[in-house]
Amino acid sequence: MDRRQFLIGLGAASAVGVVGLAGCGTDEETPGTEPTTTGEGPVEGGAGGTVGVFTWWAEGSEKLGLDELESLFKEKYPNNTFENLAVAGGAGSNAKAKLAADLQNGNPPDSFQGHAGAELMDYIDADQIVPVNDVIEELGGASVFPQNLLDRITIDGDIYSVPSNVHRANVVWANPKVLADAGAAEVPADLDSWISDMQKVKDSGVETPITIGGTWTQVHLFETILMAELGVDEYNGLFTGGSWDSDGVKSAVSKYAQIIEFANTASDGDDWPAATDAVIEGRAAYNVMGDWAVAQFASKDQVDGEDYTYFPVPGSDGVFDFLADSFTLPNGAPNPEGAKDWLRLVGSAEGQLAFNLAKGSIPARTDVAADEFPAYQQSAMESFGADAIASSIAHGAAVNMAWLSEISTAMSKFYSGREEETLVSDLVAAAETYGA
Known part of the structure; x- marks a missing residue:
C-alpha cells in the first residue's frame, strides 16, 4: 500500500472482508493474554514499570471505557503501573495539541490514542511512532482483524497502531x-x-x-x-x-x-x-x-x-460512517515493553469486549460474539458488515x-x-x- 492510498483511509473501501466482524466467538484461547515477550523471553505479569497512556477519554462513556481497560490492565499485568494521561476536550483537539508539543520536545508517552486512517500519517512522516507488526501478529493478525481495516493502518508493509474498536458516526x-x-x-x-x-x-x-x-x-x-x-x-x-x-x-x-x-x-x-x-x-x-x-x-x-x-x-441509510480508535508505540517511549503490554490488552478479545461494552462502540476483532452486546451494538455490527463504508472527516479517518x-x-x-x-x-x- 502506498502513501497516497493510506491518506485515502477507508474512503473507497467496500464492506467486503468485514462481514466477519459480527461473527461468533471461538473456544480457542484469547490472543493477547499470554505473558509479555521481550528480548530476554516471557515476563509473567508484564514488563514492569510505569506505563503512561495518553488519550482524550476524560469524561462520559469514553472515560468509562478507559476505566474498564485500566482495571483489566492491572489485573492482567500486575507488574506494571498504569498512568492515566488523559486530556479533556473536543474530540481530542486539546489532547492533540499537547501531544504534538510533547512529541516535538522528545517527551512521548508510552502509548497514545490516534484515529486509524489518515490522521496517523502526520506521526509516521515525523518518525514519531514505530511499527507494531509483532504485536498485531501475536494478537492474531488478519485471522482476527478484518483485512481492509489492517490495510488502513498499514503503510509500506508496516502496521502503526493496534485498533481498539470501530465507531459509526452517522x-x-x-x-x-x-x-x-x-x-x-x-x-x-x-x-x-x-x-x-x-x-x-x-x-x-x-x-x-x-x-x-x-x-x-x-x-x-x-x-x-x-x-x-x-x-x-x-x-x-x-x-x-x-x-x-x-x-x-x-x-x-x-x-x-x-x-x-x-x-x-x-x-x-x-x-x-x-x-x-x-x-x-x-x-x-x-x-x-x-x-x-x-x-x-x-x-x-x-x-x-x-x-x-x-x-x-x-x-445516509446503508452507509457506515467509519472511524476507529487505535493505540500507537511512540518512538522513544520511556517503557516500550510496558507499552506493548498495553497494546496486547487493547487488541485482545477480552480487552475489546470490556472496552466496547462500556464505550458503545463495536470490537475491531472478528472473534468477539455479537450476542455479548446490547441491541445498538448488535445493529452496528450488522451494519458494518453489510453497508458501504465512508470515512469520517471529523475523526481523522478521511483527512x-x-x-x-x-x-x-x-x-x-x-x-x-x-x-x-x-x-x-x-x-x-x-x-x-x-x-x-
Missing part, C-alpha cells in the same frame, strides 16, 4: 416522546423531510430541536449531511480528487445551514455529553453523534426503544490533521457568519492545499 439519537408530541415520530426519509420535522418540533414548543457542541461536533454533523446529500461514492471521492465546488456540496452546505438554525447556541468549550443530555432530558429532539453516545444514555438509565431511539442520518484543521476553521467561520459561498470556497481551498 447516527441520529432522538427522544421519542418529544417527537411523538410534535407529530414527527416517523423516521424521515431524507434531509428535506428531516428539516420539516425539525420545524414541527420547534412549533411544538421545543426551542432547540437539534443540539450541537463545539466546532468538532459541527464538523461531525456536516460530514453526515454531506454524505447524505452526495451519496457514498461522491462523498468518498472528495478525498481522492473530487470536486468540493460541485452542486452536491453546495446543496449540502445549504441544508446544513438550514439545520443549524434549529440548534442551540454553542461555543468551542461545549462538548458532546451536554448535547446528548439535552435529548435525554427532553430539551431537544435530536443529536447527531457517534455511537459512543449510547453509553451516555445507558449511564442515565435510559431504555433503548423507550427513552431513546436512533437511526442513520436521513439520506490528515492539517486538512482537518482547515476544515474546522472553515466550519467555525461559517458558524459565526453563516455565509454559504464562503464555506464552499474555504472547503475548496483546504482540499487544494492539503488533499491527496
Whole structure:
C-alpha cells in the first residue's frame, strides 16, 4: 500500500472482508493474554514499570471505557503501573495539541490514542511512532482483524497502531416522546423531510430541536449531511480528487445551514455529553453523534426503544460512517515493553469486549460474539458488515490533521457568519492545499 492510498483511509473501501466482524466467538484461547515477550523471553505479569497512556477519554462513556481497560490492565499485568494521561476536550483537539508539543520536545508517552486512517500519517512522516507488526501478529493478525481495516493502518508493509474498536458516526439519537408530541415520530426519509420535522418540533414548543457542541461536533454533523446529500461514492471521492465546488456540496452546505438554525447556541468549550443530555432530558429532539453516545444514555438509565431511539442520518441509510480508535508505540517511549503490554490488552478479545461494552462502540476483532452486546451494538455490527463504508472527516479517518484543521476553521467561520459561498470556497481551498 502506498502513501497516497493510506491518506485515502477507508474512503473507497467496500464492506467486503468485514462481514466477519459480527461473527461468533471461538473456544480457542484469547490472543493477547499470554505473558509479555521481550528480548530476554516471557515476563509473567508484564514488563514492569510505569506505563503512561495518553488519550482524550476524560469524561462520559469514553472515560468509562478507559476505566474498564485500566482495571483489566492491572489485573492482567500486575507488574506494571498504569498512568492515566488523559486530556479533556473536543474530540481530542486539546489532547492533540499537547501531544504534538510533547512529541516535538522528545517527551512521548508510552502509548497514545490516534484515529486509524489518515490522521496517523502526520506521526509516521515525523518518525514519531514505530511499527507494531509483532504485536498485531501475536494478537492474531488478519485471522482476527478484518483485512481492509489492517490495510488502513498499514503503510509500506508496516502496521502503526493496534485498533481498539470501530465507531459509526452517522447516527441520529432522538427522544421519542418529544417527537411523538410534535407529530414527527416517523423516521424521515431524507434531509428535506428531516428539516420539516425539525420545524414541527420547534412549533411544538421545543426551542432547540437539534443540539450541537463545539466546532468538532459541527464538523461531525456536516460530514453526515454531506454524505447524505452526495451519496457514498461522491462523498468518498472528495478525498481522492473530487470536486468540493460541485452542486452536491453546495446543496449540502445549504441544508446544513438550514439545520443549524434549529440548534442551540454553542461555543468551542461545549462538548458532546451536554448535547446528548439535552435529548435525554427532553430539551431537544435530536443529536447527531457517534455511537459512543449510547453509553451516555445507558449511564442515565435510559431504555433503548423507550427513552431513546436512533437511526442513520436521513439520506445516509446503508452507509457506515467509519472511524476507529487505535493505540500507537511512540518512538522513544520511556517503557516500550510496558507499552506493548498495553497494546496486547487493547487488541485482545477480552480487552475489546470490556472496552466496547462500556464505550458503545463495536470490537475491531472478528472473534468477539455479537450476542455479548446490547441491541445498538448488535445493529452496528450488522451494519458494518453489510453497508458501504465512508470515512469520517471529523475523526481523522478521511483527512490528515492539517486538512482537518482547515476544515474546522472553515466550519467555525461559517458558524459565526453563516455565509454559504464562503464555506464552499474555504472547503475548496483546504482540499487544494492539503488533499491527496
